[in-house]
Amino acid sequence: MNSVTAAPNPPEYNVTGLDYTDRRHLRYAGPPLIDMHAHVTLTMPGVAGAESSMPRSRNHDTAQSESQPNLDQAEIMLEVADDFGIGRIVSMCPPEDIPPLRERFGDRIGFNGSISKKLDEPDDTAYRLLDRYLELGIQVVKLWAAPRGRERGLFVDAPWRIEAVRRARAAGIRIIMVHVADPDVWFRSVYADRAKFGTKADQYVGLERLLQMFPDMNWIAAHMGGDPENADHLQALLERYPHLHFDTSATKWQVREVSTHRDAIRSLILRFPDRFLFGSDLVTRPGLMREHYVSRYWCQRTLWESAWEGRGPIADADFAHAENEPATPMLRGLALPADVLLQIYHGNAVRLLGA
Numbered sequence: 001m002n003s004v005t006a007a008p009n010p011p012e013y014n015v016t017g018l019d020y021t022d023r024r025h026l027r028y029a030g031p032p033l034i035d036m037h038a039h040v041t042l043t044m045p046g047v048a049g050a051e052s053s054m055p056r057s058r059n060h061d062t063a064q065s066e067s068q069p070n071l072d073q074a075e076i077m078l079e080v081a082d083d084f085g086i087g088r089i090v091s092m093c094p095p096e097d098i099p100p101l102r103e104r105f106g107d108r109i110g111f112n113g114s115i116s117k118k119l120d121e122p123d124d125t126a127y128r129l130l131d132r133y134l135e136l137g138i139q140v141v142k143l144w145a146a147p148r149g150r151e152r153g154l155f156v157d158a159p160w161r162i163e164a165v166r167r168a169r170a171a172g173i174r175i176i177m178v179h180v181a182d183p184d185v186w187f188r189s190v191y192a193d194r195a196k197f198g199t200k201a202d203q204y205v206g207l208e209r210l211l212q213m214f215p216d217m218n219w220i221a222a223h224m225g226g227d228p229e230n231a232d233h234l235q236a237l238l239e240r241y242p243h244l245h246f247d248t249s250a251t252k253w254q255v256r257e258v259s260t261h262r263d264a265i266r267s268l269i270l271r272f273p274d275r276f277l278f279g280s281d282l283v284t285r286p287g288l289m290r291e292h293y294v295s296r297y298w299c300q301r302t303l304w305e306s307a308w309e310g311r312g313p314i315a316d317a318d319f320a321h322a323e324n325e326p327a328t329p330m331l332r333g334l335a336l337p338a339d340v341l342l343q344i345y346h347g348n349a350v351r352l353l354g355a
Ligand SMILES: [Zn+2]
Pocket: 037, 038, 039, 281
């Protein structure tokens, strides 16, 4: 749209003009949900509507005292979470954010330490980071190993990561979360260079190696194991590895693909109801509107617990559509039974966290 008189684009969190206050279809009435996958951090104050891929810049050079990292976005997200019945959030954030978040939110927030290092840094950098997280009382360790991290040495089974898992286990950690794969459509676009990124199947070799090395730990493969497009593959993994679980996070991806493969995913969950965990993958970012958080929790709960059907309200750049077709994918609710919802929303996380 080039015309200056054109109406502004609808916000990414509601391109269909949905009424998020209409929640009559949300029928879960059990104990509070636990969001096992989120990124609640301190954020810099930002301009409304600003999009940033980084939570904030620590090196932001400014004399304005108002530009200190603060709890503003975390407050908004936790309020929205509360409104959707989410009683506890396990957050991935920098170590320095843990004390202020814990002081403010108490038991409503737990922590997951993401273990990473730059390619040229010594292995000890990763171990020092783990030690810092352990001192701060994390309950989960995260290994982010998306294909786009390969160039930076972020393989899920890099030797320093295997050693970090060993050390975490020795310190009493019982849950490891991994991100190994991305949407199928990315392997046809951003990951088309097979020599650089490998195939989608290649992403699972390292994960299976770790699952075999650490059968006494609980593993959570994020974003429906990174493969909601292929329920048969997820089933094979669940059958082979009884200590493997999947979280439901990455809302746009799950809305698009779980809706497309609704029957296959629904029967998979019914066969393994103790292996799925509710998660949003919400990230606090400067300048985000309240409705951004609302949209993700609304879609997540609608997808799992209701029979709601309609165009998804969230803009989705990965949804291929012709110019004259709707710009968002269908959202087709799974209407999972109440006892299964209880496990996914609450019971499985309580069991894993030992709360
Ligand atoms: Zn995430």
